[in-house]
Amino acid sequence: MDKLFFDLRATHNPHRWYMPLSNAVCVGPPGNMFMFGGVGLGAAVAAMERTCGRPVVWATAQYLSYAKPPSVVDLDVWTPVQGKYNTQARVVGHVHDREIFTVNAALGERPSELSRQWLEMPDAPKPGDCEPAEHWRGGGEGLHSRIEVRVAKGRYGADRNGQPEPDGRSLLWIRPREGFAVDAPMLAIMADFVPSGVGNALGRNAGGNSLDNTLRIRRIVPTEWVLCDIRIHGVHGGFAHGAMYLFAEDGELMATASQSLIVRIRERADER
Amino acid sequence: MDKLFFDLRATHNPHRWYMPLSNAVCVGPPGNMFMFGGVGLGAAVAAMERTCGRPVVWATAQYLSYAKPPSVVDLDVWTPVQGKYNTQARVVGHVHDREIFTVNAALGERPSELSRQWLEMPDAPKPGDCEPAEHWRGGGEGLHSRIEVRVAKGRYGADRNGQPEPDGRSLLWIRPREGFAVDAPMLAIMADFVPSGVGNALGRNAGGNSLDNTLRIRRIVPTEWVLCDIRIHGVHGGFAHGAMYLFAEDGELMATASQSLIVRIRERADER
Numbered sequence: 260m261d262k263l264f265f266d267l268r269a270t271h272n273p274h275r276w277y278m279p280l281s282n283a284v285c286v287g288p289p290g291n292m293f294m295f296g297g298v299g300l301g302a303a304v305a306a307m308e309r310t311c312g313r314p315v316v317w318a319t320a321q322y323l324s325y326a327k328p329p330s331v332v333d334l335d336v337w338t339p340v341q342g343k344y345n346t347q348a349r350v351v352g353h354v355h356d357r358e359i360f361t362v363n364a365a366l367g368e369r370p371s372e373l374s375r376q377w378l379e380m381p382d383a384p385k386p387g388d389c390e391p392a393e394h395w396r397g398g399g400e401g402l403h404s405r406i407e408v409r410v411a412k413g414r415y416g417a418d419r420n421g422q423p424e425p426d427g428r429s430l431l432w433i434r435p436r437e438g439f440a441v442d443a444p445m446l447a448i449m450a451d452f453v454p455s456g457v458g459n460a461l462g463r464n465a466g467g468n469s470l471d472n473t474l475r476i477r478r479i480v481p482t483e484w485v486l487c488d489i490r491i492h493g494v495h496g497g498f499a500h501g502a503m504y505l506f507a508e509d510g511e512l513m514a515t516a517s518q519s520l521i522v523r524i525r526e527r528a529d530e531r
Numbered sequence: 532m533d534k535l536f537f538d539l540r541a542t543h544n545p546h547r548w549y550m551p552l553s554n555a556v557c558v559g560p561p562g563n564m565f566m567f568g569g570v571g572l573g574a575a576v577a578a579m580e581r582t583c584g585r586p587v588v589w590a591t592a593q594y595l596s597y598a599k600p601p602s603v604v605d606l607d608v609w610t611p612v613q614g615k616y617n618t619q620a621r622v623v624g625h626v627h628d629r630e631i632f633t634v635n636a637a638l639g640e641r642p643s644e645l646s647r648q649w650l651e652m653p654d655a656p657k658p659g660d661c662e663p664a665e666h667w668r669g670g671g672e673g674l675h676s677r678i679e680v681r682v683a684k685g686r687y688g689a690d691r692n693g694q695p696e697p698d699g700r701s702l703l704w705i706r707p708r709e710g711f712a713v714d715a716p717m718l719a720i721m722a723d724f725v726p727s728g729v730g731n732a733l734g735r736n737a738g739g740n741s742l743d744n745t746l747r748i749r750r751i752v753p754t755e756w757v758l759c760d761i762r763i764h765g766v767h768g769g770f771a772h773g774a775m776y777l778f779a780e781d782g783e784l785m786a787t788a789s790q791s792l793i794v795r796i797r798e799r800a801d802e803r
Contacts, residue, residue, distance in 0.1 A: 316770050317742050317791035319591045321635040321750070323612050323619055339630060340595050340694070345793070347595055347742070349633075358611060361621075363593040363635060365742040365791065369769025373794065376765035377699025377732055427649025438771065460649055470589050470637040473745055475772040475791050477765040492776070493648035493749040493784050497616070498588045498643025499789055500747040502774070512765050515772055518791050519589035519637065519747050521617070522645065 261440035267302050267334075269309075274336045276306040282326040282400050282454070293325040294332070294359070295402045296469045297451025301444035302334060303350035303362035304474070306373075306445065310336040311346045311366050315443050318364035319473040330354045344369045345435050349376040376477065376512040380502055383411040386432040386484045386508075392416050406448070407436050411486070423462025427491040429455070434484045441489060443474075446505055449487055450474045450516035453501045456489035457522060465498060467520035476514045482507035496520055534798070536677070536720060537570050539577050539606075546608045549579040552600040565597040566631070567674045568741045569723025573716035574606060575622035575634035582608040582717065583618045583638050587715050590636035591745040602626045616641045625751070646698050648749065648778055648784040655683040658704040658756045658780075664688050679708050683758070685731040695734025699763040706756045709710070713754050713785075715746075718777055718796035720787035721759055722746045725773045728761035729794060739771060739792035746787045754779035755802070766794055 265284045285292035300320040340347035345367035352360045389409035413429025458465040488504040502517040537556045551775040558566035612619035617639035624632045661681035685701025730737040760776040775788040
């Protein structure tokens with residue numbers, strides 16, 4: 260198994276894992292940082308794959324509460340159904356007795372010749388030809404300092420105000436700066452960049468709080484960069500819904516993702 | 532609240548509901564019918580909305596086991612987080628002590644002027660101008676006899692073999708035959724028509740067993756028919772991943788849905 264972006268540790272019990280939090284897996288303003296949602300899903304995916312010895316096919320995280328560094332997240336893996344080819348699993352992430360997230364998932368691999376993708380990679384300039392994007396809050400020492408983003412379409416960061424993207428779409432090339440492999444946990448982290456598309460779609464300094472993070476893995480192939488095709492489908496009643504398609508550099512559709520979130524408009528600089 | 536498509540009953544405990552199963556909410560071959568997955572998600576959505584007094588924003592069902600008529604499904608609603616505007620909820624559906632599904636969800640409505648959709652309804656002939664579609668197994672007395680489907684693009688039913696749809700897409704107009712309102716539980720049932728798109732995309736008599744059913748509700752408006760834009764994104768390793776966009780007749784994007792499923796190819800007539 261590849262080296263992980265976060266500090267997931269085994270215990271005497273193969274169904275039980277824990278992850279000490281440092282700023283390196285957190286986001287938010289200095290002094291008030293919290294675990295990035297995608298790290299919660301990613302850690303759950305890594306824990307399940309190691310407990311079950313099978314690859315994740317689908318996983319959905321429900322986010323219930325925030326975890327702040329330096330607390331330690333306990334991840335308990337439950338496997339209510341274990342079949343010949345599939346496992347249906349659940350991971351509860353908690354700090355002390357407070358639930359932070361629950362992930363429901365299916366893992367497995369079946370004998371099948373069928374391998375097709377109907378979604379083609381959109382045209383995009385190569386990562387080296389795209390401008391590096393700075394996170395609107397600045398990298399600092401948090402998670403965003405460890406993830407490199409290049410913008411192939413749309414806007415990311417601070418220059419979104421007044422410039423809405425008519426089709427609600429953005430194309431980001433994303434890679435981990437420290438050379439970690441692009442595996443299922445890394446795709447889970449990238450999938451939680453859907454909220455960055457809300458500001459781009461609205462043309463406002465907006466983002467949001469994820470209610471969930473849903474990841475569907477088709478086929479992972481070696482790649483350095485991942486092209487994340489983010490679509491914001493709609494907003495209403497204070498919530499936004501969006502999706503992401505994740506392609507390898509060679510055009511392979513590796514995964515799809517979706518999420519719903521609470522929309523937050525940051526009108527003032529100190530809210531950003 | 533509108534009259535429901537299924538027989539959800541209240542108890543003395545507002546967090547506890549039950550649903551006796553009849554063939555009318557089931558699918559599958561005669562003598563071996565089982566509850567349609569979308570009915571499980573729909574019943575959970577209806578139970579949560581009634582328990583919490585708030586509309587569902589997002590809900591994901593994890594399917595663990597089958598429920599057969601005439602068993603009774605108990606639905607227990609848990610609300611781990613209840614905020615000023617949002618509730619985060621969970622519904623466990625079980626028969627006796629056997630878990631059939633778990634639904635994780637968020638409910639609520641926030642004060643917000645923002646109402647936008649970036650996804651436009653695709654061009655499609657009106658329902659009256661589309662051919663009525665027969666389910667490949669025939670309606671019988673099951674759920675498919677109660678849901679009317681008209682095909683605006685792609686193939687549905689028995690004529691898919693050898694005729695793959697190059698873009699993996701199908702457009703179905705769907706309505707309940709008995710005049711039930713199109714509400715969140717009804718959209719949950721329609722969302723579970725994603726597997727019908729797999730046979731259309733592959734050009735095989737294929738379908739699948741849902742691992743999950745994920746529904747995101749943007750805004751529900753009065754409509755008789757719903758245009759279901761089904762996209763199969765890819766298959767690999769025996770699993771398929773797809774999505775659906777659900778539009779009202781006036782073009783309003785009411786909801787989006789997605790799911791992953793085990794692909795089943797039915798080569799022989801008796802497997803169909």
